[in-house]
Amino acid sequence: MTIQAHGLTKRYGGKPGRAAVEDLTFTVEPGTVTGFLGPNGAGKSTTLRMLLGLDAPTSGRATIGGRAYATHPAPLCEVGALLEAKAVHPGRSAFHHLMALAHTHGIPRSRVEHVLDLAGLTDVAGKRVKGFSLGMGQRLGIAAALLGDPAAIVLDEPVNGLDPEGVLWIRTLLKSLAQEGRTVLISSHLMSEMALTADHLVVIGRGRLLADTTVTALVRESGAFYVKVVTPDAARLRALLTGAETTAEAPDTLHVRGLEAPDIGRIAAAHAIPLFELSPRTASLEQAFMNLTHDAVEYQPTAAPTGAGR
Structure with a gap:
């Protein structure tokens, strides 16, 4: 079941100023885990709300499985969503919260018990939600999203409040759901x-699409990918690497962008330049993300004044 945004635009209050989301188009394919990223204020939550029919777009449209979310006859069985984990009546138990949702779609009790077990909440199923920690609330929200055994899953900050074991659990769960073709x-x-x-x-960023790509491609295209080269003849090799961007980390060490390690090795071999190290290096996705969104950050920090923190 494909999720698609078609030219989504959202303006609030009818004002002609900058839109929260502006002409946003992308596709989320089955069988993959797609990360939806952006700085604070980028329009992520607004976009998710439009995908799920909670906000009406000013223009454009959002479809899940080729139709608007609200037109699905049994939406819980088509799309499972978690936007706010605390959107639960605090006086209800986890079990009764899920049973109330199940009754709206004719979902059997056995499925409620299954998702409680899947989320690790069986032992606290009878406890009132108001006593749940943030992490337990997240687990309950994810259990609710999976209640209808949906073909599509949309989650906003699913690891928020989870401990390391919980983070590993949700990571493994999401990958397994994608492997099932969801x-x-x-x-x-x-x-x-x-x-x-x-x-x-x-x-x-700022409501507009900045990238629609893989993690590897984003890191490479951001310039965060490079090849580390250690050679006693760094200056001569650097002169031969035409078309590449090279920086000298040390007199015998180069960082090369724009050429793959095999290409650098062949050039060095052709000119009898010894290599002590030739290793591809990838900076973090965080650095690539920061490079990409630098000009789209809503709130730029300023340098601390002299004497700050004393």
Whole structure:
């Protein structure tokens, strides 16, 4: 089940100023975990709300499986979503919260018990949600998203509040859901987790699309990918690497962008230049993300004044 945004635009209050989301188009394919990234204020939450029919776009349209979310006859069985984990009546138990949702779609009790077990909440199923920690609330929200055994899953900050075991659990779960052929779209600020979980990335800034690509491609295209070269003849090799960007980390060490390690090795061999190290290096997704979104950050920090923090 494909998720698509077609020219989505959202303006609030009818004002002609900058839109929260501007002409946004992307596709989330089945069988992959797609990370939805952007700085604070980029329009991620607004976009997710439009995908799920909670906000009406000013123009454009959002479809899931070729139709608007609200037109699905049994939406919980088509699309599972978590936008706000605390959107639960605090006086209800986890079990009764899920049973109330299940009754709206004719979902059996056995499925409720299954997702409670899947989320690790069986032992606290009878406890009132108001006593749940943030992490337990997240687990309950994810259990609710999976209740209808949906073909598409949309989660906003799913690892928020989870301990390391919980983070590993959700990472493994999302990957397994994608391997089953489901469509998985997750929004997160944790770049390190996205690097381990996502297959594809959609990055937005100031409401506009900045990138629609893989993690590897984003890192490479941002300039965060380079090849480290250690050679006693660095100056001569540097002169031969025409068309590449090279920087000298030390007199015998070069960082090369724009050429792959085999290409550098062949050039060095052709000119009898010895190499002590030739290793591809990839900077973090976080650095690539920062490079890409630098001009789209809504709130730029300023340098601390002299004497600050004393």
